[in-house]
Amino acid sequence: AQSVTQPDIHITVSEGASLELRCNYSYGATPYLFWYVQSPGQGLQLLLKYFSGDTLVQGIKGFEAEFKRSQSSFNLRKPSVHWSDAAEYFCAVGAVNTGFQKLVFGTGTRLLVSP
Amino acid sequence: DGGITQSPKYLFRKEGQNVTLSCEQNLNHDAMYWYRQDPGQGLRLIYYSQIVNDFQKGDIAEGYSVSREKKESFPLTVTSAQKNPTAFYLCASSIGLPDSPLHFGNGTRLTVT
Numbered sequence: 489a490q491s492v493t494q495p496d497i498h499i500t501v502s503e504g505a506s507l508e509l510r511c512n513y514s515y516g517a518t519p520y521l522f523w524y525v526q527s528p529g530q531g532l533q534l535l536l537k538y539f540s541g542d543t544l545v546q547g548i549k550g551f552e553a554e555f556k557r558s559q560s561s562f563n564l565r566k567p568s569v570h571w572s573d574a575a576e577y578f579c580a581v582g583a584v585n586t587g588f589q590k591l592v593f594g595t596g597t598r599l600l601v602s603p
Numbered sequence: 604d605g606g607i608t609q610s611p612k613y614l615f616r617k618e619g620q621n622v623t624l625s626c627e628q629n630l631n632h633d634a635m636y637w638y639r640q641d642p643g644q645g646l647r648l649i650y651y652s653q654i655v656n657d658f659q660k661g662d663i664a665e666g667y668s669v670s671r672e673k674k675e676s677f678p679l680t681v682t683s684a685q686k687n688p689t690a691f692y693l694c695a696s697s698i699g700l701p702d703s704p705l706h707f708g709n710g711t712r713l714t715v716t
Contacts, residue, residue, distance in 0.1 A: 497643070520701055520702050522704060524705075524707075529709075529710070529712070530709050530710065531607075531609075531693055531695075531707030531708050531709045531710055532646075532693070532695075532705070532707045533707070534704040534705070534706075537702070537704055539701075539702040578645060578646065582701055582702070583701065589634065589697055589699055589700060589701045589702075589703055589705075590648070590651065591648075591705065593638075593645045593646040593647075594645055595643060595644060595645040596643075596645050
């Protein structure tokens with residue numbers, strides 16, 4: 489069964505600084521990988537996804553993520569953080585071979601942005 | 604605009620009462636899901652449905668029930684058998700293929716006292 493680990497519960501970044509959120513997955517085959525963002529009291533919004541092709545994927549709001557098969561990682565990055573990026577970020581992995589989508593989510597990383 | 608509507612946003616119940624959370628979508632999606640979110644635990648899958656009149660248990664289905672009588676609707680009932688029902692509940696939908704993203708509603712916060 490697939491699983492996702494987000495090792496950082498909280499991260500604080502200064503506004504304008506770069507950001508990297510870590511995500512490691514466990515899955516026997518090529519996974520489908522997603523990053524979602526959640527503002528307090530709201531649902532989740534898709535930032536980006538990877539399932540094949542170029543291992544560097546671009547998403548909304550200036551985010552990107554890189555799939556590294558050798559490290560079983562799918563880290564999320566942003567070159568310059570804005571105060572509005574403060575939220576909780578979830579990495580998720582989907583199984584390729586089930587014929588149906590069933591995502592497993594990580595426990596999330598809360599991003600705090602300092603002035 | 605198409606989307607997912609969850610109602611109500613806040614729900615309060617006394618222990619021992621069943622309560623039903625509403626989820627409606629107008630995205631014409633075949634698949635619908637219910638997740639439970641607790642602090643520090645991420646999202647855990649309660650039930651999912653691939654098609655009308657069919658649904659499957661997720662990882663934490665005990666104490667919950669669902670129905671899927673219409674494509675647009677997937678209500679979740681939290682029964683008195685659920686030991687710790689206080690949580691944030693999220694409904695989602697997708698076209699159901701492995702690489703398709705989930706579209707989420709804005710959630711219902713249930714408090715049971």
